[in-house]
Amino acid sequence: MPSPLAHAGWHLEHSYASLPGIFHKASHPEPVRRPALVIFNHTLAASLGLDAALLDSPEGASIFGGNSLPHGSRPLAQAYAGHQFGHFTFLGDGRAILLGEQIAPDNRRWDVQLKGSGPTRFSRRGDGRAAIGPMLREYLVSEAMHALGIPTTRSLAVTLTGESVRRDSLLPGAVLTRIAASHIRVGTFEWAAASGDLDAASALVNYTLARHFPDTPVTDSPALALLNAVAARQATLIAQWQLVGFIHGVMNTDNMALSGETIDYGPCAFIDHYDPATVFSSIDRHGRYAYHNQPPIAHWNLTRFAEALLPLIHPDESSAVSAAQSALKAFPDTCARHQYDGLKAKLGLVSDLPGDRALTDDFLSWMHSSRADFTNAFAALSNGNLPENTNEDAVFHSWHQRWLNRLSAQPLPIDDALALMRQHNPAVIPRNHKVEAALAAATSGDLTPFHQLLAIVTNPFAHGNIPVEFSQPGPANCSYQTFCGT
Ligand code: AMP
Ligand code: MG
Numbered sequence: 001m002p003s004p005l006a007h008a009g010w011h012l013e014h015s016y017a018s019l020p021g022i023f024h025k026a027s028h029p030e031p032v033r034r035p036a037l038v039i040f041n042h043t044l045a046a047s048l049g050l051d052a053a054l055l056d057s058p059e060g061a062s063i064f065g066g067n068s069l070p071h072g073s074r075p076l077a078q079a080y081a082g083h084q085f086g087h088f089t090f091l092g093d094g095r096a097i098l099l100g101e102q103i104a105p106d107n108r109r110w111d112v113q114l115k116g117s118g119p120t121r122f123s124r125r126g127d128g129r130a131a132i133g134p135m136l137r138e139y140l141v142s143e144a145m146h147a148l149g150i151p152t153t154r155s156l157a158v159t160l161t162g163e164s165v166r167r168d169s170l171l172p173g174a175v176l177t178r179i180a181a182s183h184i185r186v187g188t189f190e191w192a193a194a195s196g197d198l199d200a201a202s203a204l205v206n207y208t209l210a211r212h213f214p215d216t217p218v219t220d221s222p223a224l225a226l227l228n229a230v231a232a233r234q235a236t237l238i239a240q241w242q243l244v245g246f247i248h249g250v251m252n253t254d255n256m257a258l259s260g261e262t263i264d265y266g267p268c269a270f271i272d273h274y275d276p277a278t279v280f281s282s283i284d285r286h287g288r289y290a291y292h293n294q295p296p297i298a299h300w301n302l303t304r305f306a307e308a309l310l311p312l313i314h315p316d317e318s319s320a321v322s323a324a325q326s327a328l329k330a331f332p333d334t335c336a337r338h339q340y341d342g343l344k345a346k347l348g349l350v351s352d353l354p355g356d357r358a359l360t361d362d363f364l365s366w367m368h369s370s371r372a373d374f375t376n377a378f379a380a381l382s383n384g385n386l387p388e389n390t391n392e393d394a395v396f397h398s399w400h401q402r403w404l405n406r407l408s409a410q411p412l413p414i415d416d417a418l419a420l421m422r423q424h425n426p427a428v429i430p431r432n433h434k435v436e437a438a439l440a441a442a443t444s445g446d447l448t449p450f451h452q453l454l455a456i457v458t459n460p461f462a463h464g465n466i467p468v469e470f471s472q473p474g475p476a477n478c479s480y481q482t483f484c485g486t
C-alpha cells in the first residue's frame with residue numbers, strides 16, 4: 001500500500017535496480033501488527049530533504065515499519081555472498097529491503113533501507129526480523145561514530161512492530177531505517193564472481209566507480225582502478241577505528257562496504273583499557289576480529305575482493321594476479337601510516353622530529369602494561385591533566401616529561417597543541433556498560449537512559465561537560481561480551 005505522505009520530501013530513484021538481475025530481487029516489506037516509532041532522527045531527515053515533522057507521526061511509523069511504501073518506492077532485496085569467519089557463503093538481504101535511493105537537496109544519493117522488515121528469498125532459515133535491542137544499538141553506535149567523524153551508515157528511525165521475535169527469549173520486534181552511501185559490499189562482487197557472469201561483474205565495477213569514486217581517472221582497467229580506490233578508503237577507515245578503539249567484531253567480507261563506510265553494527269564495542277588483543281564478540285572464539293587484527297583482516301578482505309575482480313583486471317590470470325598483488329602490497333603500510341599520523345595528532349605533535357616514533361610507541365606500551373583507559377588517557381593529556389592512577393608511576397612520568405619537552409620543541413604554543421588534541425581525542429565514547437543498561441531499559445519500555453546516552457555520545461568532543469558516569473569504564477572484574485544481533 002502506498003503511503004498518503006506523498007509530500008514528505010521523498011525523491012526516490014532506483015539506479016541499483018538497473019544493474020543486471022542477478023544483483024537484486026523485487027521484494028516487499030511484510031506488514032507488521034502495530035508500527036510505532038521509537039526514535040526518529042530529525043537532523044538526518046532534514047539533511048535528506050525529508051519533512052521530519054510530517055514523518056515523525058503514525059503515517060511515518062507505517063512507512064518505517066514496512067506497512068506502507070514511501071512515494072516512489074520500488075522495494076528490492078540485494079543479492080551478495082561473503083566470507084564469514086573465513087568461509088565462503090551465499091547470503092543476500094535476508095531481513096532487509098532497499099526502498100530506493102533518496103536524492104538529497106545537495107544531489108547526493110542515499111540508500112534508504114529497512115532492516116528487520118520480514119523474510120525475503122535470501123532469508124535461508126532466518127525469520128527476517130530483528131529485536132529492539134540490536135536495532136537501537138546500531139542506531140546509537142552508528143550515530144556516535146558519525147559524531148566522531150568516522151564514515152558510517154546512519155540511522156533514520158527505529159520502529160517497534162508490535163510483534164515479538166523469538167531469540168533466546170521472546171523480545172519486542174523492531175525495524176531499523178538505515179541510510180547508506182550504498183550497500184555494495186565486497187560480498188556483492190563475490191556474488192558476481194561466483195555466478196561467473198563477467199558482464200554483470202563489469203557492470204557492477206562501472207556502477208560502483210561512478211557512484212563512489214566519480215573522480216577516478218578513466219584507465220584501461222576500471223577493475224584495477226576500483227581495487228586501488230577501495231583499498232585507499234579502507235586504509236583510512238580502519239585507521240580511524242583503531243584511533244578511537246573501535247572493534248567492529250564481525251568483519252566478514254559481506255560487512256565491508258565499498259563506499260568506505262562502517263556498516264553492520266552487530267557485536268561491536270569500544271575498548272576500555274588498552275589491550276590490542278581485545279575481543280568482545282562471543283562468536284569470535286579465535287580472536288579473528290580482535291582489535292589488533294583489524295588492519296590485517298581488512299587486507300585479507302581486500303584480497304578476496306581482488307580475487308573476485310581478477311578476470312576483469314586482465315584476461316591472462318598471472319598478469320591479473322600480479323597487478324592485483326601490487327595494488328594491495330602497500331595496504332598494511334598505508335594503514336599503519338594513517339594510524340601513526342592520527343596518533344601524532346592525538347598527542348599534539350604537528351611536526352616531524354627524530355624520536356617521534358619511539359614517543360608514540362612508548363605511550364602505547366605504557367597504556368598496555370598499565371591497563372590505562374584508552375579514551376580517558378588521551379582525553380586527560382588533551383586537557384593538561386595526568387591520566388588516572390599515575391601519581392606513583394615512574395614509567396609514565398618519564399614518558400610525560402619527554403612528551404612535554406617534545407611539545408616545547410615545535411613552533412606551536414602548548415595551549416594550541418592541547419586545543420588541537422581536544423579535537424582529535426573524544427571526551428567520551430559509548431561505554432559498554434552504559435550501552436547495555438540503556439538497551440535493557442529500552443527493551444522493557446523505558447527510553448530515558450537511551451536518549452540520555454545518545455545525547456552524550458553524539459557530542460563526543462564536549463571536553464569538560466561529560467558527567468563522570470558516562471566517561472568511566474564498567475567494573476573491571478566484569479569481562480564484557482557482545483552477542484550477534486540476529
Ligand atoms: P549480519 O550478521 O547481520 O551481517 O547478517 C549476515 C547474513 O545473515 C545476512 O545475509 C543477513 O541478511 C542474514 N540474517 C541475519 N539475521 C537474519 C534473520 N533474522 N533472518 C534472515 N536473515 C538474517
Ligand atoms: Mg551484514
